Amino acid sequence: MSIAIGDGDGGDDGNNDLYFREAGELITGNPSQKWPQNIEYLSGFGNHFSSEAIPGALPEGQNSPLACPFGLYAEQLSGTAFTTPRNLNKRSWLYRIRPSVTHEPFQPRKPRHENILSEFNPDNCSSTPNQLRWKPADFPESPTDFIDGLYTMCGAGSSFLRHGFAIHMYASNKSMENCAFCNADGDFLIVPQSGRLFITTECGRLQVSPGEIIVVPQGFRFSVGLPEGPSRGYVAEVFGSHFELPNLGLIGSNGLASPRDFCAPTAWYENDDHLGYTIVQKFGGDLFTAKQNFSPFNVVAWHGNYVPYKYDLSKFCPFNTVLFDHGDPSINTVLTAPTDKPGVALLDFVIFPPRWVAAEHTFCPPYYHRNCMSEFMGLIHGVYEAKAEGFFPGGATIHACMTPHGPDSKTYEATLEVQEEIKSSLLSGNLVAVWFEACAITGLAQESSESNFVDLRSKHCHIYLESTFCSSSYLSAHSWITTSMRAYPYK
């Protein structure tokens, strides 16, 4: 039995709704017992969930009884400081067969993982204001699991100081076996671009396909399986903040990502001996390992509001301009990791989904601009509206703070040529681009700045934008552009 109680806003405001979801979600893929097709999820964002793999496994009326049901151990996992205000406080109680503390001491992992950063400074990364683009990375040829396939692209700040972020990518071809990963540095937001992930966590299991995302909060142990073989994608990590749903402001109470579309796992456990099981802990950017003789996925029941969750990006309800001009990309924010400064995100997760373009006499691709924020972009599938060529699924771009950027030459020219035809059109029906916007100036990890996949052609993508300025006659210089401009002379 699995129940979730809460109102989806992460707060304790007395407005508890009841979400009850017994029906599982049909999962296609490997039908084996290891990666089953049907997984049951709980619905809602920030809820105070309860889940039992065995009825009666959750203590009633208290969190830490003298003796827990079925001889389980009670263990709290805190995602915020104990005294964090109640509407932001995150914690869960896990009732497990053996407590997490039952392990041998942590040791530095050998060989050391050379490609992960959690502290960004001039000694370990470089910086450049140039526009940068990467081609999709190849899948590894030798057996490589999620941990070994992870590499840092860029970031800022420090996990030690609990402020900053990192953008990683991964390319793996092997499931994690007899080991679990734990990130003590921050939350992971994982965006598979190719290849389904089967992620086992202490709260239960989740299948995550390209087009979906998963957030694994700081401190949760998880293992990544590859039911369909190789997988690659993007990983955003935030230090000292957690992802939240953005405020909707004047949009109102509905739109963008709906709380009910977020899926948390249901309790699932294994009780077999696992001799030599390895916990790999990321701590200050370095990896440490500890051995134990049991699986960490031994939680029979849990309750709380600190949980892993996934979200299907196709459920995002986009808003846009309906007459003229171009909205700022923030309108497509799925999740935000806030700073203490109102309206300024440590890291925003934004998507560019399929959507109707209805604006008239408007240059509809993203406008040319310079941004006080730093932008990292990836592509799940489709063709991004501002890049007619050179930006492929699995690739990446970085536009640094105040670096000019915008549509490439071909996109600009093509947009003007077909202006009449795009008054109302469905933009790239299969497009899903993802975008991370950060308040800090990013440093480039050596792995990214010296990568073989740096696309040197990207520096030329704007170079052919020529002047069409004609001071003698506005319309004569632009008369070939669009009839809709003539129809609206006030523009």
Ligand SMILES: [Fe+2]
């Ligand atoms: Fe931008």
